[in-house]
Amino acid sequence: MENGTLNNEQKKALAEFIEVVNRMRKVQNKPLISQSTAIKFLCARKFDVARSIILHEQHEETRLREGLFNFSCAVEPLKSELQTQKFTILPTRDSTGAAIAIFTARYHTPNFSSHQTTLQGIVYQLDIALENIKTQRCGLVFIYDMSDSKYANFDYDLSQKILTLLKGGYPAKLKKVLIVTAPLWFKAPFKILRLFVREKLRDRVFTISLPQLTQYIPRESLPKHLGGTIDIDHNKWLTYCLNYMTNSEKYGSSDMSEHICNSNNTKKEVDPDPKVNNVIGENNIERSAIVKNNLSSGWTCNTANSREESSPMPTSSVSSGFSDDDSLRCDSSQSLTISQFIDHVLKKKRTGLMKEYEEIKTRSPDGTFTASRVRANLLKNRYTDVLCYDHTRVLLAQSDNDPLSDYIHANFVDGYKQKNAFISTQGPLPHTCADFWRMIWEQQVLVIVMTTKVFECGKVKCEQYWPPEESSEDQMYHNFKISTNSVNKFDNYVVTRLEITYTNTNEVRQVSHFQFNSWPDFGVPHSAVAMLDFLGKVRKCQSSMLQVLGDKWAGHQKGPPIVVHCSAGIGRTGTFCTLDICINRLEDTNTVDIKSSVERIRSQRAYSIQTAEQYVFCHLALIEYALARGFISTPPDLSELNSLDDSD
Known part of the structure; x- marks a missing residue:
């Protein structure tokens, strides 16, 4: 999928996915899914229809089990949870175009925040980030920042739930998980947590020191406290989310985000983006195009060093050479x-x-x-x-x-x-x-x-x-x-x-x-x-x-x-x-x-x-x-190749 345009094979997969899923939803007396939501699940599984359907089922089960439907971002305790800044989406991307999400462990206090509230804060922001076509196509990098955190900040069950959500219950490509500055006491639970990650993803989970982080994400895409160059403004990101959800409610929400915010609650706190309000008519197609265009330009951060999403970034070692996202098998037609x-x-x-x-x-x-x-x-x-x-x-x-x-x-x-x-x-x-x-x-x-x-x-x-x-x-x-x-x-x-x-x-x-x-x-x-x-x-x-x-x-x-x-x-x-x-x-x-x-x-x-x-x-x-080593039994005649000149 390039620039949101599907090829013939992808269109065929889209039609098949919608037909199968909506047939099941009719039986279950649930609202039918839209084309835009179907594309998110298909993108997350490379347009493999069977795997995308499984992902959709797991996603529904996870949302239902964890209470991730019908909550409001303007009502406590979620409102305060979002203000903790423990989870945020950066205004920049990694060198492959993936969106960057950060969970800051030291801001999490298990005694004051339930699993449900924390997960609601995460999916609320992820859902909005995933409205971006580039994020659908390029996926997500998840940074778990353990800098300056203590054992009292660590919640094993919550960590397991987040991994369960990301590994197979959320419609986004998880490109890698970077655990930064893991304390020694984290090593043992980490070994157990890795068991909850499917083997293919396991090679994308890294525990690294702070200096190593720039090996995986360019410095100009990271906040200053993680060794980068940008100043981030979490409140500006939350304002952006509220504006987006308010307009989604007013002009017809997508079914991926319909559960999040009630417009009656959010409009009183933050006015929708006037640029969107002044232009959008009652035509949902026109509204969708404008909001998508607004979203694809990214939200801005409070720094002269921030980049537009379209700006080129240097390729990192993670995405060059042998490093594709699924393996390092180096398969090629020349093998x-x-x-x-x-x-x-x-x-x-x-x-x-x-x-x-x-x-x-x-x-x-x-x-x-x-x-x-x-x-x-x-x-x-x-x-x-x-x-x-x-x-x-x-x-x-x-x-x-x-x-x-x-x-x-x-x-x-x-x-x-x-x-x-x-x-x-x-x-x-x-x-x-x-x-x-x-x-x-x-x-x-x-x-x-x-x-x-x-x-x-x-x-x-x-x-x-x-x-x-x-x-x-x-x-x-x-x-x-x-x-x-x-x-x-x-x-x-x-x-x-x-x-x-x-x-x-x-x-x-x-x-x-x-x-x-x-x-x-x-x-x-x-x-x-x-x-x-x-x-x-x-x-x-x-x-x-x-x-x-x-x-x-x-x-x-x-x-x-x-x-x-x-x-x-x-x-x-x-x-x-x-x-x-x-x-x-x-x-x-x-x-x-x-x-x-x-x-x-x-x-x-x-x-x-x-x-x-x-x-x-x-x-x-x-x-x-x-x-x-016995790969061949008869020595070949290499006399024409052995006359090597060993001089300098």
């Missing part, structure tokens, strides 16, 4: 079975694969580099020709109200079935080590992968940002003390267990540092087997450290992002990420698609995989892995 993949490689040969890479390499960058080019940030970049995309860059928490203090030369890269699985970054510089450790701390990183040596080819490739030996003195970077607890050296790599102490609070965390030493700059590892063994050890370590965390981590089941860096953070770093993604996909689906994987990584971290040799190596290493 091949392992046997087809080997035939493809043998047919292409070395020259064909290199030509394929050159075609990818010549494409223009898939984003902007504005932040990297700010004068104050230029010195934070190791190389002048390697910059960070704006839409996926990692944002640090601002310090001392300095807007430039959020910059670090690092980008999020999605993994297989995991958003933001990696942070691809450059080797730290002497003056960026403190920012590097701040990023590790804020992103709750467990594993760092380093695919370069500190000194190579007569040049410093990376600052020594950690104590190299157990006997080394601790290193201090502003508020972070770095200690080395153990060092284990293997033929091709070194594993160092580090301890980070945040001196402001004396909190201590463990981080594993993996350094692969057999990988020349601009080249490829001398042994695919050694590289694959290294990658396997990294994943095993991430998994074991995640188990140790237990309830302290309530995010994605694969854990926090793995930080990967070389010197520039694109060549060897991109190769490592590509192999990890392709191996996980092979294990899961028995299919391969290296070309699309590289293209998608490059859309999040510019110039990832720096040379054709690295691109060819990914193909050879994947075949080596398939052979070792």
Whole structure:
């Protein structure tokens, strides 16, 4: 559905949905639903008629069970509930166009607000937000802000009811749920709450710190108290809602909102929008068009930084690369079975694969580099020709109200079935080590992968940002003390267990540092087997450290992002990420698609995989892995592809 216009298939689905639902409603002696309401349910389920009908039934049951019919927003206790500001709709949207709803936990006092009243306040505002065609099409992001909240503010049963409503009892696409600044005591009930969320949605529920919120929603779409730039006026939003409902009553309400406000109550408190009153006649079609147009322009917030809904916003890492809303399966028309993949490689040969890479390499960058080019940030970049995309860059928490203090030369890269699985970054510089450790701390990183040596080819490739030996003195970077607890050296790599102490609070965390030493700059590892063994050890370590965390981590089941860096953070770093993604996909689906994987990584971290040799190596290493794991039984003849030049 584009701009409210249905295609033929959608029109057919609409007619079928209305016929089935209204037939049931006639039997039940209920009012018939309108076309506009039917479209909302269909949009929420991608015009799948059967699923939309189920959603409609669940929606009716939920409203009836929770007492969400025939209430007035101008009558107590709902009137006071709305004034608490515990739930509001922002005047901005996320980068995909989804509406943003915020529930602020610290404003909720269970002893003074019943479940029914709180839910009425939520659906009252959601119903009006959902009148917007763009919201119907793009869905809803739900932020559960637990900042500064106490256990006394938490209501487990209410949380369960809200999740039940949103997961399958409300006609809106729930794009993601962001739980911000969850206290430690929330971890256990959260694990139980996740069970009430269908599996497909579970990967869209994130517990994040406040600095991480801008990874999911652009800063210019967030209020200032959540690290954004806008001033919100909840009272102005409520006035907008009252005006809308008053005119809905006067000129014919839609059946989605007929239960909410009685015009006799609301007209006395707030006059309807004069722009609407002066223009609308008795013609309901004319009225509907004008109100929809008024609503589609969004309500305004009290700030010079607010945006019109049509204003472009930078794409976030959540909506680019592998991250569609339903999964990270990376399905594409180019995917091949392992046997087809080997035939493809043998047919292409070395020259064909290199030509394929050159075609990818010549494409223009898939984003902007504005932040990297700010004068104050230029010195934070190791190389002048390697910059960070704006839409996926990692944002640090601002310090001392300095807007430039959020910059670090690092980008999020999605993994297989995991958003933001990696942070691809450059080797730290002497003056960026403190920012590097701040990023590790804020992103709750467990594993760092380093695919370069500190000194190579007569040049410093990376600052020594950690104590190299157990006997080394601790290193201090502003508020972070770095200690080395153990060092284990293997033929091709070194594993160092580090301890980070945040001196402001004396909190201590463990981080594993993996350094692969057999990988020349601009080249490829001398042994695919050694590289694959290294990658396997990294994943095993991430998994074991995640188990140790237990309830302290309530995010994605694969854990926090793995930080990967070389010197520039694109060549060897991109190769490592590509192999990890392709191996996980092979294990899961028995299919391969290296070309699309590289293209998608490059859309999040510019110039990832720096040379054709690295691109060819990914193909050879994947075949080596398939052979070792029994995906193929007979080794193919790769003699024409193995003559790789490992020089810099």
